[in-house]
Amino acid sequence: MAEPRAARTRLDTPRETRRPLVRRPVLSPDTFGVFAEKFARYMGTARFLLWMTGFVVVWIGWNALAPRHLRFDDYPFIFLTLMLSLQASYAAPLILLAQNRQEDRDRVIADQDRRVNAQSQADMEFLARETASLRMALGEVATRDYLRSELRALLEEMEERGVIPGEPTGG
Known part of the structure; x- marks a missing residue:
């Protein structure tokens, strides 16, 4: 008869544990991936190609030139083909x-780049709006050249009225 569900989930009742006969090695999920990347990087090097070429040349040379009783792979090099197929598989x-x-990794980097680009674009738009508002505000502020021209006009007007002694300009 099966135990009721409430009795099985009680904390004071130990669970029955089943232990495996063979214990599997505990590896992080990336361990095999890192190995695969290192292997793929090595296979893409000139060193690997040279070693593989040397291996095949020695294999063929030994089995073609050695005395018949010392050869381990007679013509047509079936064992060599098997070894190369195994390596390729x-x-x-x-x-x-x-x-x-x-x-x-490229996808993650591309997502990060898109986010950074979007943030940069938003920042540039904000700065463009701020610059435009500053230009509009500065349009209402008196500039140095404007003040000089107004002071010259005021000085000329005062000289014409005779408030300030000096030569009248113009006229």
């Missing part, structure tokens, strides 16, 4: 995993 998914992780 592991390399392709690792490279795809590395590309997917790079796409995820």
